[in-house]
Amino acid sequence: MTSYVALLHSIILGEGRRVVMADLRQMAERLGYRLPRTLVATGNLIFEAPEQPLAEIESALEKAFLETFDRHVDIIARSADDWLRLADGNPFLAAGEEDPARVHIRVMRSPLRPDAFDGLRSYCTRGERVAVVGGDLWADFGGKASESRLLGASTTKRLGIGTWRNWNTVKGLRRILAG
Template structure:
């Protein structure tokens, strides 16, 4: 068995309807995944399953999600080892420890190309910093992410399939996978 982390791009199903984490865990159990557990109510799922390619895990989860909730949502999966590597690669660790809500990572399905960083610089109008580590985009917003023009540029259309998590969530998932 292998431990996986799965991140839903959105838990909003429509007006007034959100994915409830108990429903998400039940969905994972229907796939035969073991010990599904969630971190906060934002679409973070950790579970055990037979070892298989990440693309297969993502496809399985996306198909059963659409069947269960009636809507497609992009889901990004990582192995526990991959998640630990991601967490250990935070280039803005000191800033994240001071203000965990100001440091985010956009976890990507496919690695970002190196020039993506340069294309985002024009949106960094408040001293935001970006770094690509192993294909994922780390951002130090230097304050509230919602106050930054950069947040609006971190779209699937611009960067490809991915989803943002703040440093607190990254650490929380790290703690879940190490047990």
């Protein structure tokens, strides 16, 4: 068995409706995934399953999500080893440790090209810093991400399928996987 992390792009099902993490864990169990656990109520799922291509896991989770919650949501999966490498690759570690809410990563389904963020530079108007590491986009927002134009410009249309997580979440998932 291999441990995996799955990240939901959104847990919003409609006005006033969100995915309940217990329901998400039950969905994973119905797929035959073992020991499903969640971290905070924002769509972070850890489970064990036979080793298989990530695309197969993502597809199975997305299909089950649609059947369970009647809505399609993009889901990004990583093996535990890949997640630990991702966490170890934080290029803004000092800033993240100082203020974990200011450093985020956009975890991508398909790797970004190193030059992919060139078009985003014009949105870095408050001292934001960005880096592509292992195909994922790291950002030091220099403050609240919600106040940055960069966050809104980092869309699926512009960058491809991906989802943002802050440094606290990255560390929390790493802690669960290492525990």
